[in-house]
Amino acid sequence: xxxxxxxxxxxxxxxxxxxxxxxxxxxxxxxxxxxxxxxxxxxxxxxxxxxxxxxxxxxxxxxxxxxxxxxxxx
Amino acid sequence: xxxxxxxxxxxxxxxxxxxxxxxxxxxxxxxxxxxxxxxxxxxxxxxxxxxxxxxxxxxxxxxxxxxxxxxxxxxxxxxxxxxxxxxxxxxxxxxxxxxxxxxxxxxxxxxxxxxxxxxxxxxxxxxxxxxxxxxxxxxxxxxxxxxxxxxxxxxxxxxxxxxxxxxxxxxxxxxxxxxxxxxxxxxxxxxxxxxxxxxxxxxxxxxxxxxxxxxxxxxxxxxxxxxxxxxxxxxxxxxxxxxxxxxxxxxxxxxxxxxxxxxxxxxxxxxxxxxxxxxxxxxxxxx
Numbered sequence: 001x002x003x004x005x006x007x008x009x010x011x012x013x014x015x016x017x018x019x020x021x022x023x024x025x026x027x028x029x030x031x032x033x034x035x036x037x038x039x040x041x042x043x044x045x046x047x048x049x050x051x052x053x054x055x056x057x058x059x060x061x062x063x064x065x066x067x068x069x070x071x072x073x074x
Numbered sequence: 075x076x077x078x079x080x081x082x083x084x085x086x087x088x089x090x091x092x093x094x095x096x097x098x099x100x101x102x103x104x105x106x107x108x109x110x111x112x113x114x115x116x117x118x119x120x121x122x123x124x125x126x127x128x129x130x131x132x133x134x135x136x137x138x139x140x141x142x143x144x145x146x147x148x149x150x151x152x153x154x155x156x157x158x159x160x161x162x163x164x165x166x167x168x169x170x171x172x173x174x175x176x177x178x179x180x181x182x183x184x185x186x187x188x189x190x191x192x193x194x195x196x197x198x199x200x201x202x203x204x205x206x207x208x209x210x211x212x213x214x215x216x217x218x219x220x221x222x223x224x225x226x227x228x229x230x231x232x233x234x235x236x237x238x239x240x241x242x243x244x245x246x247x248x249x250x251x252x253x254x255x256x257x258x259x260x261x262x263x264x265x266x267x268x269x270x271x272x273x274x275x276x277x278x279x280x281x282x283x284x285x286x287x288x289x290x291x292x293x294x295x296x297x298x299x300x301x302x303x304x305x306x307x308x309x310x311x312x313x314x315x316x317x318x319x320x321x322x323x324x325x326x327x328x329x330x331x332x333x334x335x336x337x338x339x340x341x342x343x344x345x346x347x348x349x350x351x352x353x354x355x356x357x358x359x360x361x
Contacts, residue, residue: 042271042296042305042361049356052097052104055340056352057090057115057259060322061126064335064358067099068107068123068148069322071114071131072340073090 090115092134096148098123099337110153112144116212118177119324120169124150127172129195130180131164141183145195147172159193159200166224168215168262170327173197176242178224180211188230192242194219204246208238214262214272216327220244221266223297226275228258235277239302241267253302255291263325263336270297271305271336271359276319276344287346292317294359308357310343318343318353325359335360 049064058072092115096107110128117131126148133142143158156172165180175195181188188211192203196219203219213227222242229236235256240247253272260275273294296305310316321341328334338357342350 042294042298042303044271044294044296044306044359044361046306046309047358047360048309049099049337049339049358050102050104051354052339052356054352054354055093056320056342057092057132058322058340059117059119059128059131060324060337060339061119061121061327062099062123062337063326063328063333064337064360065101065333066123067337067339068126069097069099069339070119070126070128070148071093071096071110071117072322073092073115 092132096153097339108148108152110146111155112138112142112146114142114144116164116323117142117144118165118167118169118175118215120167120175120218120327121148121172125172127156127169127175127195129156129159129167129175130162130177141181145200157195157198157200160202161189161193163189163193165211166213166215166227168217168222168224168324168327169195170218174218176203176215176217176219176222178213178215178222178240178242179206179209192247203244204242206247207240207249208236210236210238212258214260214270214275214323216262216264216270217242217266221268223250223264223267223270225253225262225270225272225295225297225302226255226257226260234279235275239297243267251301253297254295254304257289257291257319259319259323259341260291261321261323261325261336261338263327264297265328268299271295271325272297273308273325273338273359274317274319274321274341286348288344288348290317290319290344308338308359310357316343316345321353 055072092113094109129145145156167177169175190206190209194203210227237256239250257275264270277289318341325336
């Protein structure tokens, strides 16, 4: 991926770490100009959830606000 | 040799005792859910916390110990028997609701058989669907009976984990571009054939258990409707490997609107050459 942007309002692009809290590595382009960072296509952002007793072989449905863990083994 | 491997798989499943319990996450804390009527693992599921269904899997309820055709539905409080599938099987499946689910392919009866014939739940009845081009088990799947995408898993013909990907339009399975992960026991989520993710799982690099080291990918793959590409690496330790496997098979099946975000609970980490560690950590992934 090319880096087409040299400066933004006089600030070297290499000195800009985030725009609106979004890091370069999660941003593909700004006003159509590409950044050099490694853009992750799906844009997943990971965070830790509350620990829970181990289990494996289970299934789950829902999302981060409402989730059901079904069976499995301990 | 084949019989030994099947015996080994069955023994492992017997050693790890299944539970009937479920756990619920309300966005801030974990709590107990209702108990299932059978001790199930390696099953597939669809729906939401307040309206869920599981189908198939391995049942080690006392006196059973077999792949199962069982299905139960959950109303947020109580599990109830639902219509059984056509086959006793464990495999790869997904769905959107208690009336829209698909078992894509899998292992049947004693483990010595497999089937690429899908089973579709449309309403309250399971019927035979299309036949997979590559018969797999324990891979990922996202979507419902008219727009399902199945990826990765153990390939029976290859006698190895495979990177195949196929989509289903309600009638026939078609081959898609391969995914970058060949593993079983990973987790999949997304909206269907237009957007999906697959994360983790283990690549034994053989039919089962050898040779070592195995491979457990830490970087999920994202499907944009056409191709697979790396997404943001998970926080799991372990460098380029060090992901997890045996966590919940499905992480989230979402519509194009509303709350998104996938949950990954439990499972194992892997350290070469042959150390598996039980995890109590939980990750959340948003997009």
